[in-house]
């Protein structure tokens with residue numbers, strides 16, 4: 001069930017669009033909360049996304 005999956009795994013990496021565990025929260029230029037997977041987090045930091053605790 002795709003929609004059910006979406007409901008429970010709503011966090012999707014904004015860079016690679018994959019659902020991964022251990023997502024990290026970032027804030028983009030517009031103050032929008034985004035999720036980035038550990039694989040893409042290095043790229044996110046180069047893009048100057050602010051990391052949230």
Ligand SMILES: [Zn+2]
Nearest residue numbers: 013016037040
């Ligand atoms: Zn990713």
